[in-house]
Amino acid sequence: MAIQLEPQRQPLVEIDQLQMHYPLGSIWGSKQTLKAVDGISLHIRKGETLGLVGESGCGKSTVGQLTARLLEPTGGRLFYKGEDLQKLRSGRDNQLRKQIQYVFQDPYTSMNPKHIIAALLEEPLRIHRIGTRPERKAKVRDMLKQIGLNESYEFRYIHELSGGQRQRIGIARALMLQPEFLILDEPVSALDVSVQSQILNLLKDLQQQFSLTYLFISHDLNVVHYMSDRVAVMYLGKIVELADVNDLYTSPLHPYTRALVSAIPAKHRGQRQERIRLQGEIPSASATPSGCAFHTRCPFAVERCRRETPTLRLIRPGRRVSCHLHE
Numbered sequence: 421m422a423i424q425l426e427p428q429r430q431p432l433v434e435i436d437q438l439q440m441h442y443p444l445g446s447i448w449g450s451k452q453t454l455k456a457v458d459g460i461s462l463h464i465r466k467g468e469t470l471g472l473v474g475e476s477g478c479g480k481s482t483v484g485q486l487t488a489r490l491l492e493p494t495g496g497r498l499f500y501k502g503e504d505l506q507k508l509r510s511g512r513d514n515q516l517r518k519q520i521q522y523v524f525q526d527p528y529t530s531m532n533p534k535h536i537i538a539a540l541l542e543e544p545l546r547i548h549r550i551g552t553r554p555e556r557k558a559k560v561r562d563m564l565k566q567i568g569l570n571e572s573y574e575f576r577y578i579h580e581l582s583g584g585q586r587q588r589i590g591i592a593r594a595l596m597l598q599p600e601f602l603i604l605d606e607p608v609s610a611l612d613v614s615v616q617s618q619i620l621n622l623l624k625d626l627q628q629q630f631s632l633t634y635l636f637i638s639h640d641l642n643v644v645h646y647m648s649d650r651v652a653v654m655y656l657g658k659i660v661e662l663a664d665v666n667d668l669y670t671s672p673l674h675p676y677t678r679a680l681v682s683a684i685p686a687k688h689r690g691q692r693q694e695r696i697r698l699q700g701e702i703p704s705a706s707a708t709p710s711g712c713a714f715h716t717r718c719p720f721a722v723e724r725c726r727r728e729t730p731t732l733r734l735i736r737p738g739r740r741v742s743c744h745l746h747e
């Protein structure tokens with residue numbers, strides 16, 4: 421069943437009940453499964469930035485990789501401009517793969533350290549047989565300019581660059597095929613705070629210039645606040661809250677979101693929210709608690725939360741929450 425959309429623009433990306441379950445073998449004859457992503461439905465509108473936030477291990481990167489089709493889901497469907505990505509013919513599939521690009525936390529791990537920057541940036545064009553050699557070279561030079569590096573960087577190696585410069589190259593490489601949609605997976609988490617803001621501003625400028633749509637993945641609520649139009653909060657493989665960025669930060673509804681927001685500096689959150697301290701660690705995705713998976717850490721849990729799994733319900737336009745306290 422497709423997600424019930426609110427009466428708004430046709431989404432660029434539609435994620436419908438997406439699932440990534442990893443089999444873990446058996447213990448005492450019972451099959452164990454790790455539910456990295458457990459039935460997520462989301463849509464992303466053209467030109468917006470959807471922030472995806474949550475603690476380490478909650479499944480954010482897996483959602484990103486599934487959306488970029490770097491991973492094959494174990495369930496659910498993915499639509500791009502209304503087309504079911506699992507049903508494409510190979511020519512169309514190839515076209516759409518160019519439209520969707522992924523930016524990793526550290527591009528160093530995803531690029532060949534033996535190649536100079538010019539070759540790294542030219543590679544996507546070569547693979548897709550785009551342009552003549554001189555045209556590709558001109559495009560590389562132009563792209564370096566767009567991301568704020570001069571021509572001398574063409575002949576350097578990725579290991580010679582600072583963290584911020586490396587991430588500029590990661591972004592440039594993702595943009596070489598003129599995509600419409602970028603999945604940014606913790607793009608500034610490895611950088612110093614001063615460099616973080618330069619990269620975030622670059623991403624905002626590029627979004628304007630090239631009419632890009634972003635799925636912005638981060639565990640850092642400040643960064644997500646700065647970048648996003650809407651924010652989805654993840655906990656143990658599920659979305660627990662989805663809202664416009666200002667609503668989410670000024671009046672978070674889900675107790676998990678409230679705890680996350682209450683831990684950030686006052687200027688980004690409603691002034692009257694008291695600090696909610698979460699007890700314990702996030703449970704393992706291979707042993708998710710019964711009922712609401714957050715009940716083991718929720719200060720407001722009642723008996724029903726231990727038994728019944730809540731669904732992500734639309735409670736008012738633009739606002740969804742998965743919590744029995746908000747039914």
Ligand SMILES: Nc1ncnc2c1ncn2[C@@H]1O[C@H](COP(=O)(O)OP(=O)(O)OP(=O)(O)O)[C@@H](O)[C@H]1O
Nearest residue numbers: 442454456474475476477478479480481482483705
């Ligand atoms: N190939 C795999 N096989 C088994 N389990 C996996 C695999 N990849 C990820 N996982 C597990 O899936 C869960 C979600 O991982 P994921 O990397 O998506 O989380 P995350 O929220 O992005 O966290 P982080 O920011 O730490 O990467 C984790 O429990 C992780 O250990």
